[in-house]
Amino acid sequence: MSIAIIGGTGVSAWGSEGEITTVATPYGNAKVTRWSMGGEPVIFLARHGAGHALPPHRINYRANIWALHALGVREVLATLAVGSLNPHMLPGHFVLPAQFIDWTKNRPATFFDGDDGIVRHVDVTHPYCAHMTAGLLRAGDALEQLHAEAVYACMEGPRFETAAEIHALRMLGADVVGMTSVPEVVLAREAGLCYAGIGIVCNWAAGMTNQPLTHTEVLQIMAEQAETLKQLLTRYLALRADDDCPCRALGCGEALPRLG
Secondary structure: OOEEEEEOOOOOOOOOOOEEEEEEEOOEEEEEEEEEEOOEEEEEEEOOOHHHOOOHHHOOHHHHHHHHHHOOOOEEEEEEEEEEOOOOOOOOOEEEEEEEEEEOOOOOOOOOOOOOOOOOOOOOOOOOOHHHHHHHHHHOOOOOOEEEEEEEEEEOOOOOOOHHHHHHHHHHOOOEEEOOHHHHHHHHHHOOOEEEEEEEEEEEOOOOOOOOOOHHHHHHHHHHHHHHHHHHHHHHHHHOOOOOOHHHHOOOOOOOOOOO
8 A cells, every 4th residue: 555644633533444453664553444435445644643642752753664664665644733924824724734843842853863873864955755745635626715835933842932933934945834743754755655744723822822832723724624635635546547656757756865
């Protein structure tokens, strides 16, 4: 099965009727579901675990990506709940990241620890798969509220950001802020997997309004937009022509670490 969906906040229950598989990895076990979306077979992985039990900084990103690689996954579609720093990207809108700014602090962020005596460096000039992102744009051509080329700022969590942090990120060019796409996207690159993110704007970032931030508003927007998100991904799968993303020979799949 060559494509996986990593479901974040608000969609962890997707795939609950599928066949659950536990995959052993050097970093611990990962649970995935063999599922069907719109008649297309996919692997579904709930990023925060069953019942949304894991906060962003406690997610075992290395086990998750290793497991997908071991199962033969080639492409990863990742849902991302985000806050907006961009006045054109309103709550309820969808965004497709093209770049990230990493402000995480304490997460294991690589497979390449040098334990095998080899030092590896991986190019992430363009971290999100351009071919998959273009496919998502085609799939969402009927959505007026779909934004491409977004810059995603990743924070450690689980706290929300301060107004000063958001002000700094705006000056750095960030459009949206979240807590999970890094190191997930980097690990996918190291494993030779194409990775595209689909962000759902769930709130305004800290200091953008006078209102305090709550997780309740995030869940509310995700619930409202879950069906549209599912339709977007279903259409993407239906329009997807090839089992393997053609950029694997040129970009996303270039840095295979020979996992497993």
